[in-house]
Amino acid sequence: MAEYELDELFSVPRERAVLAPGAVHVPEWLDPARQRELVAVAREWVRAAPMEHKVLAGGGRMSVQSVMLGSRSAAYRYGAGGGATPELPEWLVALGARAVEDAYLGDPAHDVGLPDAAGTARDFAPDSALVNFYDDAAHMGMHQDKDEFPAAPIVSLSLGDTCVFRFGNTETRTAPYQDVELRSGDLFVFGGPSRYAFHGVPKVLPGTGGRQVGLKNGGRVNITLRMTGSRSGR
Numbered sequence: 001m002a003e004y005e006l007d008e009l010f011s012v013p014r015e016r017a018v019l020a021p022g023a024v025h026v027p028e029w030l031d032p033a034r035q036r037e038l039v040a041v042a043r044e045w046v047r048a049a050p051m052e053h054k055v056l057a058g059g060g061r062m063s064v065q066s067v068m069l070g071s072r073s074a075a076y077r078y079g080a081g082g083g084a085t086p087e088l089p090e091w092l093v094a095l096g097a098r099a100v101e102d103a104y105l106g107d108p109a110h111d112v113g114l115p116d117a118a119g120t121a122r123d124f125a126p127d128s129a130l131v132n133f134y135d136d137a138a139h140m141g142m143h144q145d146k147d148e149f150p151a152a153p154i155v156s157l158s159l160g161d162t163c164v165f166r167f168g169n170t171e172t173r174t175a176p177y178q179d180v181e182l183r184s185g186d187l188f189v190f191g192g193p194s195r196y197a198f199h200g201v202p203k204v205l206p207g208t209g210g211r212q213v214g215l216k217n218g219g220r221v222n223i224t225l226r227m228t229g230s231r232s233g234r
């Protein structure tokens with residue numbers, strides 16, 4: 001059997017998927033070189049600003065470490081420490097804009113279910129980024145992201161180890177939900193009526209890609225780009 005046929009047997013191609021109106025998963029959006037670059041700059045941001053373990057409402061192991069870029073008020077809200085908040089670089093703003101454009105308009109075969117996807121993409125100008133670091137044992141409980149401009153989507157980029165991402169509903173933190181694997185390079189955008197859907201990361205799958213992107217001890221990095229409105233306002 002030819003090698004490519006074996007590959008096809010063992011790796012199911014991952015397709016772009018609209019999980020709910022405005023919630024779009026685009027597998028392998030970042031190429032491997034770009035993934036390594038992003039991990040390298042994430043390291044620089046961590047050097048510039050102290051990381052903090054998030055306080056989980058349940059009081060469990062505070063396993064995810066975070067650093068905030070851009071908005072000071074958001075940094076305060078997320079508890080990103082008293083150190084300097086690094087600037088949000090323009091290239092990252094541009095990457096975020098391209099992400100929404102591609103997720104919402106990039107494939108005419110996938111209607112994302114928003115009345116004005118083009119307008120939403122045009123208006124998206126992120127002013128802050130939250131960078132989360134996960135080790136092998138890290139997880140993030142089901143939560144809603146409530147603080148930002150509700151009309152603007154959030155862009156999520158996954159790097160390193162694969163995780164199980166649980167995308168729930170807007171009413172409760174329990175079922176119904178959909179579990180998707182987010183692998184290194186994947187893009188997930190959520191906006192529109194999905195903006196307040198509960199979501200979380202029940203687990204990271206160790207040894208699935210962290211070392212390949214330059215994380216010496218493995219792990220996962222997630223970058224979310226947000227529009228908080230604090231850039232022009234203060």
Ligand code: MD6
Nearest residue numbers: 132145154155156201222224
């Ligand atoms: C994570 N992501 O993927 C956690 N929030 O590590 C989030 O909490 C998240 O991916 C808002 C929008 C997209 C996200």
Ligand code: FE
Nearest residue numbers: 143144145199
């Ligand atoms: Fe979130």
